[in-house]
Amino acid sequence: MLYSRLRPLLPRLMPLRMTSTEACTTMKVKQLNLLEETLAFEDPKAFRVKRFGELLRALGVFHLCSFPVLVNNCGKLMMISRTILGRRGFSMLLRPTVYAQFVAGENESEISQSMEKMNLLGLRPMLAVPIEEDLGESTGEKRYDDNMEAMLECVRMSHSNAWSKDPMMQLKITALLSPDLCVKLTTIITQQPYDLDLVVKAMDGEPVDFPGLDEREAAHFLCGLHRLNKIAEASVNKVRVLVDAEYTYMNPALSLVTMAMMKKFNKDGVWIWNTYQCYLKESRSLLLGALQISKEEGFCLGVKLVRGAYMDKERKLAEKESQLDPIHNCWEDTNVSYNGSLDVMLKAISQKPERYRIIVATHNEESVRKAAKRMEELGIDKDGGSVCFGQLLGMCDHVSLTLAKEGYAVYKSVPYGSVDDTLPYLVRRAQENRTVLQGIRKERDLLRKEFYRRMSLRGGK
Numbered sequence: 055m056l057y058s059r060l061r062p063l064l065p066r067l068m069p070l071r072m073t074s075t076e077a078c079t080t081m082k083v084k085q086l087n088l089l090e091e092t093l094a095f096e097d098p099k100a101f102r103v104k105r106f107g108e109l110l111r112a113l114g115v116f117h118l119c120s121f122p123v124l125v126n127n128c129g130k131l132m133m134i135s136r137t138i139l140g141r142r143g144f145s146m147l148l149r150p151t152v153y154a155q156f157v158a159g160e161n162e163s164e165i166s167q168s169m170e171k172m173n174l175l176g177l178r179p180m181l182a183v184p185i186e187e188d189l190g191e192s193t194g195e196k197r198y199d200d201n202m203e204a205m206l207e208c209v210r211m212s213h214s215n216a217w218s219k220d221p222m223m224q225l226k227i228t229a230l231l232s233p234d235l236c237v238k239l240t241t242i243i244t245q246q247p248y249d250l251d252l253v254v255k256a257m258d259g260e261p262v263d264f265p266g267l268d269e270r271e272a273a274h275f276l277c278g279l280h281r282l283n284k285i286a287e288a289s290v291n292k293v294r295v296l297v298d299a300e301y302t303y304m305n306p307a308l309s310l311v312t313m314a315m316m317k318k319f320n321k322d323g324v325w326i327w328n329t330y331q332c333y334l335k336e337s338r339s340l341l342l343g344a345l346q347i348s349k350e351e352g353f354c355l356g357v358k359l360v361r362g363a364y365m366d367k368e369r370k371l372a373e374k375e376s377q378l379d380p381i382h383n384c385w386e387d388t389n390v391s392y393n394g395s396l397d398v399m400l401k402a403i404s405q406k407p408e409r410y411r412i413i414v415a416t417h418n419e420e421s422v423r424k425a426a427k428r429m430e431e432l433g434i435d436k437d438g439g440s441v442c443f444g445q446l447l448g449m450c451d452h453v454s455l456t457l458a459k460e461g462y463a464v465y466k467s468v469p470y471g472s473v474d475d476t477l478p479y480l481v482r483r484a485q486e487n488r489t490v491l492q493g494i495r496k497e498r499d500l501l502r503k504e505f506y507r508r509m510s511l512r513g514g515k
């Protein structure tokens with residue numbers, strides 16, 4: 055009936071509809087072209103906000119990072135310098151240079167200064183307590199409790215200071231649960247999948263039997279889960295907690311615990327997030343598995359999408375143990391993997407933005423442009439909260455600043471702590487600069503351009 059009444063109108067409406075669709079398509083193409091231009095990341099103006107000293111420091115640090123001998127041996131070199139110069143002397147050498155480039159400060163007032171500056175530039179801090187532990191480095195329960203206190207302090211700082219809209223922080227599970235236990239759990243999980251509800255029950259303080267663990271291990275697991283539970287309770291509805299991914303020999307255990315936290319705390323919002331490392335051959339199936347579990351179990355899923363930071367060690371280990379290399383064969387394959395997973399998540403977000411969130415944690419310009427383009431195509435709001443971008447403090451500011459200027463939500467991962475506490479992180483940062491391929495080279499070139507521009511201005515005076 056309605057159709058028959060509309061019928062005479064149709065021939066007149068059709069061309070109108072066609073032209074409006076064509077106009078829409080042309081506009082969209084224009085917008086996408088504009089996006090390509092604005093996100094070219096070629097403009098050294100991004101660095102005009104830096105003081106001259108900061109410019110010089112960044113140039114110096116990136117120059118040092120370009121010497122493979124220095125980078126490959128920086129852990130040893132730092133230890134030797136520390137022995138020769140003593141703790142104070144070493145700190146005086148590192149603080150104004152490498153430390154200042156990659157670390158926000160040691161105490162709340164120092165961190166505050168960095169954060170306020172970041173805020174002015176439109177960037178949001180994502181605090182990280184850089185506690186790094188690996189196999190055989192497991193410490194006692196007291197040390198893990200101290201780490202928990204440090205994380206609770208991180209929740210408080212992230213929440214109580216008005217540094218950022220929608221605050222986020224990073225969390226390393228191995229700072230609260232022994233890496234050795236995570237490895238044991240990983241072995242058990244590969245043989246028989248663990249029930250998420252069992253882990254949730256243990257977090258809630260109910261008595262449970264953990265299959266495959268002896269009494270001492272079970273007691274430590276329980277303590278670790280209580281610590282994680284305490285942090286999650288303190289942060290829910292205040293600070294989003296992004297759990298870091300680490301090595302393949304412990305990641306399944308980390309994911310199990312993170313999924314249990316998601317099940318408990320992500321019923322109505324994305325408060326706990328997991329990290330997916332796209333350099334792993336199995337990363338796509340892990341991500342699809344997580345999407346499936348989140349649907350079945352009815353919780354929201356937060357994803358930190360990264361390429362992965364432990365390539366060299368993973369490869370060496372696989373070779374030593376005559377195992378298949380878990381990492382993609384080349385950088386290009388990792389890129390394909392990253393961009394594909396990004397697309398999977400953006401599609402899911404465009405359908406249910408209230409259930410899924412992603413932080414596109416990369417310095418890779420192509421991935422960033424791809425994300426922005428797909429957001430535009432899928433109609434995802436730049437600052438709607440479900441998609442944001444992340445880079446590390448002191449790295450690829452030209453990417454972060456341009457994105458923030460264009461209205462995207464951009465977080466900088468901000469480690470803090472004393473020189474001694476952040477040393478392992480700094481060593482990894484230097485080594486990673488070697489693998490962050492194009493980003494650093496481009497940043498160095500842009501920094502140089504800005505440096506020469508300022509020198510010529512001084513010369514012209």
Ligand SMILES: Cc1cc2nc3c(=O)[nH]c(=O)nc-3n(C[C@H](O)[C@H](O)[C@H](O)COP(=O)(O)OP(=O)(O)OC[C@H]3O[C@@H](n4cnc5c(N)ncnc54)[C@H](O)[C@@H]3O)c2cc1C
Nearest residue numbers: 298299360361362363384385388416417418444445490491
């Ligand atoms: C906010 C934030 C949080 C992070 N959290 C984590 C975390 O929880 N866990 C973690 O592991 N990492 C984490 N990272 C680091 C991240 O995984 C990368 O190491 C780093 O960002 C460099 O990758 P890219 O995409 O930025 O740069 P790109 O230069 O595009 O890529 C470099 C990366 O590509 C991969 N790659 C390089 N060469 C090859 C090769 N020959 N074959 C295969 N792959 C190769 C490596 O992963 C390398 O790090 C985080 C990064 C950010 C920005």
